[in-house]
Amino acid sequence: MKKQLPFEFIFHIFSLFIAIILVHAIYVSIVRPNATAVLEEQAIQINENPNYIPERSIYVVIKDLEQECCFVLMLWAISLMGYKSLSSFNERKILETDLIPINQGTSILAEDAREYSRPIQALSEKQQNYLLPRAVLTALHRFRSTRNIQDVSSSIRAICESESERLDSELSMIRYIAWAIPSIGFLGTVRGIGQALGQAHKAAQGDIAGVTQSLGVAFNSTFVALLISILVMFLLHYLQVTQERIVLDTEEYCDKRLIQHLQN
Numbered sequence: 001m002k003k004q005l006p007f008e009f010i011f012h013i014f015s016l017f018i019a020i021i022l023v024h025a026i027y028v029s030i031v032r033p034n035a036t037a038v039l040e041e042q043a044i045q046i047n048e049n050p051n052y053i054p055e056r057s058i059y060v061v062i063k064d065l066e067q068e069c070c071f072v073l074m075l076w077a078i079s080l081m082g083y084k085s086l087s088s089f090n091e092r093k094i095l096e097t098d099l100i101p102i103n104q105g106t107s108i109l110a111e112d113a114r115e116y117s118r119p120i121q122a123l124s125e126k127q128q129n130y131l132l133p134r135a136v137l138t139a140l141h142r143f144r145s146t147r148n149i150q151d152v153s154s155s156i157r158a159i160c161e162s163e164s165e166r167l168d169s170e171l172s173m174i175r176y177i178a179w180a181i182p183s184i185g186f187l188g189t190v191r192g193i194g195q196a197l198g199q200a201h202k203a204a205q206g207d208i209a210g211v212t213q214s215l216g217v218a219f220n221s222t223f224v225a226l227l228i229s230i231l232v233m234f235l236l237h238y239l240q241v242t243q244e245r246i247v248l249d250t251e252e253y254c255d256k257r258l259i260q261h262l263q264n
Contacts, residue, residue, distance in 0.1 A: 008083070011079075011083060012080065012173070015075075015076055015079035015080065015083075016072075016076050018075075018079075019072045019073075019075035019076045019079065020072050022075065023068060023071045023072045023075060024068065024072075027063075027068050030059075031059055031062060031063055031068075032059075032063055034057075034059040035057070035059040035060045035063035038057045038059055038060055039060060042054040060216070060220070061220045061223065061224060062220070062224055064188060064217050064220065064221055065188075066184050066185060066187060066188030066191070066217075066221040066224075066225070067188070067220065067221055067224045067225070069184050070181050070184055070185060070221075070224055070225045070228050071228070073177050073180060073181050073184070073228075074181065074228045074231070074232060076177060077174050077177040077178065077232050077235075077236075078232075078235065080173065080174050080177075081174060081235055081236065081239050084170070084171070084174075084239055084243070085239060085242070088239070088242050088243055088246055090130065091130050091131055091132070091246045091250075092246060092249075094127060094130050094132055094133065095132055095246070095249055095250065095253060099119060099120055099132065099133065099136055099257075100116055100119075100136065100257050100258055100261075101119065102116070102257070102261055106261060107261055107262070107263040108143075108258070108261045108262050108263065109263055110143055110144050110147045110264075111144075113140040113141070113143050113144035114140075114144065116140055117137055117140045117141070120133045120136055120137045120140075121137070131159070131160070131163050131246065131247065131250050132250050132253060132254075134159060135156050135159045135160065135250055135254055136254060136258060138155050138156070138159055139152045139155055139156050139254060139258055139259075140258075142155045143262055147264055148264075149259065149262045149264065152258075152259060152262060153255075153259055156251060156254045156255075156259070157251065160247050160250055160251050163247055163250075164243075164244065164247045167243045167247070168240075171236065171239070171240060174232075174236055174239075175236070177232065178229060178232045178233050178236055181225050181228050181229045181232060182222075182225045182226055182229045184221075184225055185221045185222045185223075185224065185225020185226060185229075186221075186222060186225070187221075188217060188218065188220075188221025188222065188225070189218040189219070189221055189222045190218075191217065191218070191221075192215060192216070192217035192218025192219070192221065193215070193218050195217065
């Protein structure tokens with residue numbers, strides 16, 4: 001596990017930089033030029049036709065800095081969840097293998113524990129760090145040393161509970177991102193309202209274009225941030241459910257494929 005931490009940290013930093021570069025490139029080359037063109041066209045139409053009602057453009061809605069930050073955080077969170085999902089996929093894949101080759105009705109004695117441990121010890125170091133091999137290997141070692149089935153069951157439960165807590169703690173960064181996204185949207189709201197209040201004297205003179213544009217910043221930033229937050233929270237919830245199912249399936253696997261075959 002210690003060898004995985006530096007790689008995971010590097011992946012977090014690298015994915016953040018990639019998200020910043022990708023989103024900023026899209027904004028500079030596509031979003032902001034199109035938003036400027038749409039606003040200029042709408043200004044011309046309003047001057048020529050007082051009854052003209054401008055249509056909402058997606059480029060105008062997402063053009064501001066707060067929305068750009070929200071999209072960066074969204075891509076970062078998705079990349080982190082993708083990394084966790086890959087680990088969950090590998091955990092699920094090893095659950096489908098026959099780690100304990102035992103026929104129905106066969107009993108495992110304490111003297112046989114070493115023999116049944118060999119297929120697990122033959123796995124690669126990375127695979128041995130998965131939850132199921134760790135749980136099964138610990139259970140076999142415990143049964144070999146104590147010959148107590150209750151101790152074996154308790155050790156499996158303890159490993160699964162510890163893994164569940166670890167997985168939950170590793171989602172803390174993604175939870176922070178999911179919290180930060182609507183917060184950035186509210187910052188855009190505050191900024192937009194502040195700019196609108198700063199131009200109140202122009203509105204009093206009949207020029208409401210600046211106030212309208214500033215209020216647009218306020219509402220658009222919150223709108224985009226809340227939509228992105230809904231998506232991130234949905235993906236986070238799905239990932240958490242997937243991880244919890246893996247832990248529960250591991251306990252069930254150990255119960256049906258190992259504990260029920262143990263004999264004092």
